[in-house]
Amino acid sequence: MAAQEQYEELARQLSALGAVKRGLSRALPHDCSPATAIMLNLLKRNGEMRMSRLGELLAIDASVTSRHVTHAAEHGWIDRQPDPLDKRSRLLSLTPSGELLLEEVSERYTHALAACLHDWSDDDVGHLIGLMKRLRESFGDCRPRALHAGTTTRTPV
Amino acid sequence: MAAQEQYEELARQLSALGAVKRGLSRALPHDCSPATAIMLNLLKRNGEMRMSRLGELLAIDASVTSRHVTHAAEHGWIDRQPDPLDKRSRLLSLTPSGELLLEEVSERYTHALAACLHDWSDDDVGHLIGLMKRLRESFGDCRPRALHAGTTTRTPV
DNA sequence: TATTGTTATACTCTATAACTATA
DNA sequence: TATAGTTATAGAGTATAACAATA
16 A cells, blocks of 8 residues: 555656657657557567457557557558457468568667666666556456456447 | 667557556546646646646646646636746646645545555555656657757747 | 447547747 | 747547447
8 A cells, every 4th residue: 555645646657658658659660650569569479369369468449459450451560360260350460561560660669768778777677667567457457347348458338 | 778678568568558547537527637637736746837847747748738727727726827027928826626626636546546556565656656757757868859948848849 | 149340430638830929 | 039828730549339240
């Protein structure tokens, strides 16, 4: 349990972090949004997955996932194959062109962040990432929909 | 200096944190946006200030600050007085009605966060806040506009 | 009946640029 | 000429609700 002032400060920092996110997105290629970059990264690291799983990892609604994926598919970065086990589903995977873009993105991100975070140690960054992850988990457990709707981020019916 | 994978993970967590921010905003009264809540908090803690200063603390453009403040002023939460020292400026302060709202907001925030973060220690939360602050500062120093435009967040001319 | 993914629509937050009134 | 604030417009990101196809 923490003090009340801390809670308010946490809410404030959470909002102000938007500026960092926006700044980082300026390092990306023109037609590649931050959402696209993260999708490609998730597909690279976790391999083939379904729409619903991707939306869950991105913590956004299924409708938004659909739009982002469509955008990436139209650019040829993501491939959508029908799932042989469930004809309603689609299996997403990275295309070679998507891999190329991801490499470009990684390079740019690394360059931008290395410039800003030159005085951060490996441990500092790791610590921050760990705490952010934990915050998301703590918060996710509280979302009412998560309690009975399983793992999806879908709009409740 | 940190490893490349860390940078990408940092970018990902930064984006995914949006869900936490949105979840938190559901705890607020209907006509009070997160931006409004934070503005009131800043005015409470830092006292009377000008538009430009507020925009700087919120890390948003002057145009956006103007809109948020107008919204709050129309609801009677913020008072805008002409600055006697500079007729172009306006001095912002919390009204009694704004203080009341802020109390309500604090209570709700505390309630919501206490429920989610019951297993976080005071130190955990403090640590996270500190790292987020530092991230903002490290990143702020890199924004090209910040290098020559002083402290403002204003759109460069 | 329930679930997967899609689409149409609307909402929030933001930046850019052009403007005014002061300095 | 430069600065403080305002407004109009546009863009990115998101959620909600209604829908089709499948389970």
